[in-house]
Amino acid sequence: KNEVEQSPQNLTAQEGEFITINCSYSVGISALHWLQQHPGGGIVSLFMLSSGKKKHGRLIATINIQEKHSSLHITASHPRDSAVYICAVRSSGSRLTFGEGTQLTVNP
Amino acid sequence: DTEVTQTPKHLVMGMTNKKSLKCEQHMGHRAMYWYKQKAKKPPELMFVYSYEKLSINESVPSRFSPECPNSSLLNLHLHALQPEDSALYLCASSRGSTVLAGEGNEQFFGPGTRLTVL
Numbered sequence: 001k002n003e004v005e006q007s008p009q010n011l012t013a014q015e016g017e018f019i020t021i022n023c024s025y026s027v028g029i030s031a032l033h034w035l036q037q038h039p040g041g042g043i044v045s046l047f048m049l050s051s052g053k054k055k056h057g058r059l060i061a062t063i064n065i066q067e068k069h070s071s072l073h074i075t076a077s078h079p080r081d082s083a084v085y086i087c088a089v090r091s092s093g094s095r096l097t098f099g100e101g102t103q104l105t106v107n108p
Numbered sequence: 109d110t111e112v113t114q115t116p117k118h119l120v121m122g123m124t125n126k127k128s129l130k131c132e133q134h135m136g137h138r139a140m141y142w143y144k145q146k147a148k149k150p151p152e153l154m155f156v157y158s159y160e161k162l163s164i165n166e167s168v169p170s171r172f173s174p175e176c177p178n179s180s181l182l183n184l185h186l187h188a189l190q191p192e193d194s195a196l197y198l199c200a201s202s203r204g205s206t207v208l209a210g211e212g213n214e215q216f217f218g219p220g221t222r223l224t225v226l
Contacts, residue, residue, distance in 0.1 A: 031213070041196050042219035043151070086150060095164070096215065098150030 003027050006087050006099035013106050019074040021102045023087030026068065033096065034061050034072045035086040043086070046072070077106045112218035114199050120224045123189060129221045131182040131199030140182040141215065142174060143198040151198055157182060158204070189225045196220045 005024045013019050023032070034046040047054050047061040049070075054061050058077075063070040074081055087099040112133045121127050131140065139158050143151035156164035157176040171193075173185040182199055199218040 033214070035217075041145075041198070041222060043198060043200075043217035045214060045216060048214045088150075090213070095153060095156075101148075101150055 004099040114218040129184040137201035
């Protein structure tokens, strides 16, 4: 069993839909990252959080430390949101443990 | 400047070639990282430099040789690679590599170098 599990693996939505991607982890962490990777490679850090909730534009990230669970929400989804979303946790030092990623496709 | 830059964007090399990948940041970060990412897989950590010293080597074959000439630059020297080494190589940096309270140690990623070994 991976230390970081994401669901779903693949998600297809229609433009405008509300999207939720989930991340569960099995280790104690100091921070959790949500990352976005578009085709062609570069990774963008969307959020880093250790408690509560963060919001940036149409993106919202929440974390429940007791339940070892985090969610990434996208409101009013758009085709340009199509990308791979990766959950990564930092448990000690600088090492990140990555989930397998969620491939999101938003159709117009 | 909150950017990590990597050159080249794409690299094609033969198994006998020697080449280098370069990474640069000007955020004053003292930790820098090399990751390897195969298609449809998450990044795998290769090396971590902290204050220009190698602090983590994830049992990477010696045909990959990292170098950190100063706090802003990170190189990855490649020699006698195999076709299975073809991948996206990502560089990242963060303020430090030791545990910082809460959210102080975010990693910033570069755009990557797409490497093809023939």
